[in-house]
Amino acid sequence: MISANELEQRIRDGIPIAAQMAFQVRELSTDKISVVGGGEENINVHGTAFAGSIYAIATLALWGLVNANLPEGVSLVLADANIRYRQPIEGEIEAGCTISPDEMNAFLSQLANKGRARLQAIVTVQGRAGVAAEYQGTVFARTAPD
Amino acid sequence: MISANELEQRIRDGIPIAAQMAFQVRELSTDKISVVGGGEENINVHGTAFAGSIYAIATLALWGLVNANLPEGVSLVLADANIRYRQPIEGEIEAGCTISPDEMNAFLSQLANKGRARLQAIVTVQGRAGVAAEYQGTVFARTAPD
Numbered sequence: 001m002i003s004a005n006e007l008e009q010r011i012r013d014g015i016p017i018a019a020q021m022a023f024q025v026r027e028l029s030t031d032k033i034s035v036v037g038g039g040e041e042n043i044n045v046h047g048t049a050f051a052g053s054i055y056a057i058a059t060l061a062l063w064g065l066v067n068a069n070l071p072e073g074v075s076l077v078l079a080d081a082n083i084r085y086r087q088p089i090e091g092e093i094e095a096g097c098t099i100s101p102d103e104m105n106a107f108l109s110q111l112a113n114k115g116r117a118r119l120q121a122i123v124t125v126q127g128r129a130g131v132a133a134e135y136q137g138t139v140f141a142r143t144a145p146d
Numbered sequence: 147m148i149s150a151n152e153l154e155q156r157i158r159d160g161i162p163i164a165a166q167m168a169f170q171v172r173e174l175s176t177d178k179i180s181v182v183g184g185g186e187e188n189i190n191v192h193g194t195a196f197a198g199s200i201y202a203i204a205t206l207a208l209w210g211l212v213n214a215n216l217p218e219g220v221s222l223v224l225a226d227a228n229i230r231y232r233q234p235i236e237g238e239i240e241a242g243c244t245i246s247p248d249e250m251n252a253f254l255s256q257l258a259n260k261g262r263a264r265l266q267a268i269v270t271v272q273g274r275a276g277v278a279a280e281y282q283g284t285v286f287a288r289t290a291p292d
Contacts, residue, residue: 010191014189014190014191015189015190015191015196015198016186016187016188016189017163017166017167017187017188017196017198017199020163020166020187021163040162041162041163041166042162042163043161043162044160044161044223045156045160045161046221046223050161050163050202051205051209051223051224051227052161052163052198052201052202052203052205052206053163053198053202055198055201055202055205055227056196056198056199056201056202057198059197059198059201060198063197075192077190077192077197077231077234078197078231079230079231080228080229080230080231081197081201081228081229082226082227082228082229083226083227083228084225084226085223085224085225085226088223
């Protein structure tokens with residue numbers, strides 16, 4: 001499996017706006033990721049984190065964790081997502097995602113067998129004062145890219 | 147009511163990442179907005195529009211239309227949203243939002259009476275080949291800002 005630094009570089013290279021969001025992968029294992037982002041460009045008119053940047057960082061957590069588990073040559077896109085904002089974030093946006101080995105294995109098996117598979121997972125976004133946003137997204141993978 | 151250019155400037159000043167997304171307000175009236183964004187930093191590993199940027203542009207359409215209708219001194223934040231991606235976007239991200247006068251008036255009346263109000267609306271994102279994403283978001287306004 002690739003390292004946290006390799007995944008961070010893959011995302012910064014492939015999704016350039018991630019660098020404008022000071023995107024970093026803090027921790028990565030097969031079933032868990034922790035990412036962070038933010039910076040002075042990602043504020044809103046209230047001086048707290050912009051809702052769109054919070055969503056983007058959460059999306060990169062989910063996409064990054066699943067991407068890191070995929071074999072070469074698989075296309076992975078976000079199919080849908082929802083997010084609920086619970087409190088403003090001052091400073092860094094921290095997002096964490098955990099996918100159980102059973103869920104990941106079922107997804108990878110289906111992908112291997114059918115050439116396509118979906119996986120839904122929850123991302124939790126932390127601010128300084130606890131959970132700041134709850135995100136749920138579905139990614140779609142297929143072995144024959146667009 | 148403020149003009150499309152004034153709203154665009156307000157958003158670019160208050161939410162700096164919007165400028166990195168080449169954000170523009172194309173049309174603005176009391177019940178309708180059309181915005182556009184994108185640019186080379188907002189691509190994904192497939193070379194099409196990044197899901198996070200699509201969401202951010204849709205959010206700015208909703209927030210912008212409601213913000214333009216608000217009196218001074220009202221705080222407006224996104225409470226929740228969901229989005230479904232239907233096809234990849236090559237080139238510009240165009241997002242449109244329409245809120246009926248009845249809905250807007252009910253929202254503004256409640257805000258005036260209670261000091262706080264919510265409004266839910268749909269944003270449609272167009273790519274070159276038709277509807278590329280469907281977004282629904284809820285904004286929360288209150289007269290006493292954080």
